[in-house]
Amino acid sequence: MSSRPSLLIISFSTLISDPRVTKQIEIFKDRYDLYTCGMGPAPEGVKHHYEIPFGTRDWVLDRFAMVTRQYHRAYWDLPAVKLAQELLPVDHFDAVFANDIASVPVALSLKAKKGTHADLHEYFPELKNNDLQWRLFVSPYMKWLCATYLPQATSRTAGSAGFARRYTEDLGIPFGVVTNAAPFADREPTSVGDPIRMICTTAGARARKIEIIIEAMRGVTSNVVLDLIVMPNEPDYVASLKELGAGVPGVSFRDPVDYDRLVDTVAEYDVALSFIPPTNASKALALPNKFFEGVQARVGVIIGPGPEMTPLLEKYDLGESSADYSVEALRATLNGLNAEKVERWKQSAHRAAPELSSEEQVKVWFAAVQAILG
Template sequence: MSSRPSLLIISFSTLISDPRVTKQIEIFKDRYDLYTCGMGPAPEGVVEHFEIPFGIRAWVNDRFAMITRSYKRAYWNLPAVRLVSEILPVGKFDAVFANDIEAVPVALSLGAKKGVHADLHEYFPELKTNNWQWRIFVAPYMMWLCKTYVPQTTSRTAASSGFARRYQEDLGIDFGTVTNAAPFADLQPTPVGDVIRIICTTAGARARRIELIVEAMRDAPPHIELDLIVMPNEPDYVASLKKLGADIPQLKFREPVAYTELVNTVAEYDVALSFIPPTNASKALALPNKFFEAIQARVGVIIGPGPEMTPLIERYGVGESTDDYSVESLRKTLHGLDKQRVEAWKQAAHRAAPALSSEEQVKIWFDAVHDILG
């Protein structure tokens, strides 16, 4: 029988392809007896994996419960929650690490001997406020989940200081911040050629307003080129983007690559573009993976004027933020790029890479779990 403390990580996602959860598994698997619960196969190095089959919903779909605000019923009747409640043993684990709000109540129900840490990747009460049905029916449910269960956890983190601040204001409890930083990559900045090559990797969802990026490349000067890697989240939308950009010679669509290949793919370029209009509070306060992947790839970064990314851009000198989220502002920034400035950004990214790596960030999770387990 092992003498090491036991830790369970729960996430209603595919664990081996979830960057944030993957980092958690890596830092804890050699320290504790690590158990996991999530979709997909068992991650390497865990004692036992409790698999959630693909297709089992972890998202509320009980319309009557939502309309009548029977939120307890809505949550505990979720197919994924019912399954996890059946397959996970109660009282077995010393600590539980819950990813995202839907994992927190079931994590608390397991009777962990020492405590539960909650890692909230987004600001869930305002996750999709651009959708009126979501605002009316789902947002109050999300706030109920947060106010009912998150204060019962032992410790908490969020994916940006903006998210952490909002949760602290709403719930009156402390939150730490663990950004979506990428692992340190031992790379060198590549020289900038006569043509400045820009890459944008993004989810293919209408809420991302990717058409703004396409239009910003119209009539671009010959010294800049942009490649778009758009995930097929909404295939018809992605198809419309390709049609919109078909007559723009310096704009190309590139096939998606595996997450493990992403930093090396971005390193082929000179500048990474992360331009996400704040269509809801979650996007407004986001500090996305793409920013940190660009730093590890040793390329410059162009962003919209987000309150989380802009201070890092300014502090480390790794790029530039646009004046606003309009096509005109993005076009002005892209068309105005020059070789010397981009070379300076790439060198600055190289200097910033150690400080902005996940190795620094995950220490916060390590300390939180260590404090729980003693």
């Protein structure tokens, strides 16, 4: 019988390809008896995995419950929630680590012996507030979930200082911050290419407005080329982007790569684009993986004027921000690129890489779980 405390990590995602969850598994698997619950196969190094089959719905099916604001029914009738409750033992784990608001109520229902930590990857009350239906019917549900269950967690973290600030303003409870930093990569910056090679890795979702990036390349006068790696989240949208890009010189598409190969792939380039228009509060306050992957790849980073990314960009001289989120502003930034400027950014990324690595960030999670377990 093990003398180590037991910890369950739960997430309604594919655990082995969820960047934030894989970092949690990595830091806890050698310290505790680690259990996981989520979609896909068992992550390496865990004591036991409670698998939720792919496609098990964790999104509300009951429209009547949503319209009539019967939120308790809407949540607890979710197939993924019901299955997790069937799979997971109550009063069994010393601590539970819940990822995202959808897993927090289930995590609390397991009655961990010492406590529960909640990690919020996004700002959920306004996750898709650019959509009217979502704003009218889903946002109130998200606010209910957060207000009802987050105060019951022993401790909480969020993916950016902006997210943490909004949650604290909403709920009056403290949140720590763990950014989506990438693991430290021991590499040297490469020399700047001719032409300057740019890469954009992104989810293929309309809310990302990726067409702005493609249109900005139309008529660019500087010596640059752009490759895009776009995940097929919305296949018809991705198809329209490829059709648009076919008519723009210097724009190409690459197939998606596994997460563990992403930094190596970005390192083939000179500049990474982390340009995310603020179509909702979650996008406006984003501090995304791709920003930190650019740092670990030792490339420059071009962003829009986001309040979370800009201070880090300027503090470490990692790249440049466009004046706004328009095609014209991004094109002006791209037209200002030259080899000397990009070389400076790449060297700055090299100096900042240790400090901006996930190894520094995950210490916050480790401290939170240690505080729960004593």
